[in-house]
Amino acid sequence: MKNQELKNRDLEVLWHPCTQMKDHETLPLTPIKKAYGVYLEDFEGNKFIDAVSSWWVNIFGHTNPYINEKIKEQLDTLEHVILAGFTHEPVVKLSERLVKLTPDGLEKCFYSDNGSSAVEVALKMSFHAHKNDGKVAKDIFVSLTNSYHGETIGALSVGDVELYKQTYEPLLLKTIQTAVPADMSIEAARKAASEFEELCRERSTEISAIILEPLIQGAGYMHMYHPEFLVLVRDICTKYDVHLIADEVMVGFGRTGELFACEHANITPDFIILSKGLTGGYLPLSVVLTTNEIYAKLYCDYGEHKAFLHSHSYTGNALACAAANATLDIFENDNVIEQNRVTAKYMGEKLLKFKELENVASVRQTGMICVVELKGYTPEERIGLKVYAHGLKNGVLIRPLGHIVYFMPPYIITDKEIDKMMDTAYEAIKGL
Numbered sequence: 192m193k194n195q196e197l198k199n200r201d202l203e204v205l206w207h208p209c210t211q212m213k214d215h216e217t218l219p220l221t222p223i224k225k226a227y228g229v230y231l232e233d234f235e236g237n238k239f240i241d242a243v244s245s246w247w248v249n250i251f252g253h254t255n256p257y258i259n260e261k262i263k264e265q266l267d268t269l270e271h272v273i274l275a276g277f278t279h280e281p282v283v284k285l286s287e288r289l290v291k292l293t294p295d296g297l298e299k300c301f302y303s304d305n306g307s308s309a310v311e312v313a314l315k316m317s318f319h320a321h322k323n324d325g326k327v328a329k330d331i332f333v334s335l336t337n338s339y340h341g342e343t344i345g346a347l348s349v350g351d352v353e354l355y356k357q358t359y360e361p362l363l364l365k366t367i368q369t370a371v372p373a374d375m376s377i378e379a380a381r382k383a384a385s386e387f388e389e390l391c392r393e394r395s396t397e398i399s400a401i402i403l404e405p406l407i408q409g410a411g412y413m414h415m416y417h418p419e420f421l422v423l424v425r426d427i428c429t430k431y432d433v434h435l436i437a438d439e440v441m442v443g444f445g446r447t448g449e450l451f452a453c454e455h456a457n458i459t460p461d462f463i464i465l466s467k468g469l470t471g472g473y474l475p476l477s478v479v480l481t482t483n484e485i486y487a488k489l490y491c492d493y494g495e496h497k498a499f500l501h502s503h504s505y506t507g508n509a510l511a512c513a514a515a516n517a518t519l520d521i522f523e524n525d526n527v528i529e530q531n532r533v534t535a536k537y538m539g540e541k542l543l544k545f546k547e548l549e550n551v552a553s554v555r556q557t558g559m560i561c562v563v564e565l566k567g568y569t570p571e572e573r574i575g576l577k578v579y580a581h582g583l584k585n586g587v588l589i590r591p592l593g594h595i596v597y598f599m600p601p602y603i604i605t606d607k608e609i610d611k612m613m614d615t616a617y618e619a620i621k622g623l
């Protein structure tokens with residue numbers, strides 16, 4: 192009863208993200224009353240395993256008792272304060288910890304509210320640092336083919352997924368795309384890196400930075416590549432004075448098997464962008480970390496147009512920082528990365544079974560992300576939607592990207608829940 196009532200009220204007043212609203216004429220909304228652990232629950236007591244970690248943000252489960260407690264503590268002390276000219280304990284503590292945890296050499300934290308706005312920050316900082324250095328011609332950004340960095344105008348400009356970008360093309364910045372490695376082999380990594388080097392050889396005086404998603408292109412259909420690409424790109428960037436921006440919005444905080452994906456290649460980018468898992472999936476917060484060298488280029492006397500004048504009202508929000516500190520406490524106190532390796536191994540074993548199905552082209556995995564790629568369908572068949580509907584009917588939130596069915600659950604998922612999640616998807620794919 193309440194389920195239906197909420198759906199009706201919703202459709203009167205809401206416009207949902209990433210949705211053709213007309214689809215809701217046939218595909219019902221799912222009202223959620225409460226959530227705990229890996230489960231979402233509606234008003235009739237139906238439970239759904241959150242196999243997408245609520246858009247890749249949740250890592251330690253919904254309403255996690257420890258994170259809840261820490262946010263409640265913060266709520267009674269300080270909810271928010273302007274971060275220009277003022278500071279507070281949670282934001283300083285979080286910054287100290289992030290500087291320690293991220294690759295060596297990243298020393299300064301700049302906060303914002305979401306992944307896209309942090310991408311904008313990193314692009315502007317890169318351009319501004321070069322400009323203050325007298326390199327005014329460096330006004331073009333390079334990104335990888337098939338990349339996704341968010342949907343604000345600047346972030347969309349460096350993206351390359353047609354679905355999101357095509358309509359808005361006339362509004363976007365001019366950018367260059369260089370090839371992402373075609374597959375997970377080291378040869379593909381080397382080939383793509385040499386293409387990027389060729390581009391730098393010709394145009395590095397115009398290129399401010401390359402932005403990339405280390406190891407996995409999330410919204411780019413979970414395309415995966417070898418860490419050697421990162422090693423080579425790091426060297427090329429240094430050689431040609433091009434900044435390297437690592438967008439770890441999706442892959443950061445343990446998803447790939449290390450705390451940060453850049454660790455697989457043992458590199459330090461000039462900027463790292465973090466969001467999503469940063470607050471355990473509780474509150475909007477993002478951060479760009481950069482080097483003291485770049486910071487120094489924007490540190491000068493007032494009035495020279497050299498200061499980085501970028502701001503968002505909720506920058507460094509105290510509640511979000513408290514959630515982030517609680518999240519880092521869990522990483523510090525529990526053996527999360529080790530435990531993830533065990534969980535990932537179990538998911539990987541179950542993944543092999545999908546290869547038996549004749550409509551499965553391939554499977555792949557990096558850390559806590561498993562992917563089943565389907566074959567033989569046209570986009571008009573909307574098979575992703577069919578898998579999604581089957582999942583909901585059977586208690587699992589699976590949200591395919593077109594013909595890509597993926598599993599990206601909160602890290603606390605148990606083997607039994609993995610069985611349920613993957614068996615449900617298996618049945619959905621088999622029944623297509």
Ligand SMILES: Cc1ncc(COP(=O)(O)O)c(C=O)c1O
Pocket residue numbers: 305306307308310339340341342404409410438439440441442466467
């Ligand atoms: C790699 C990457 N960068 C940036 C973003 C944008 O983040 P947000 O949706 O918080 O703006 C996303 C979102 O999925 C992402 O996956």
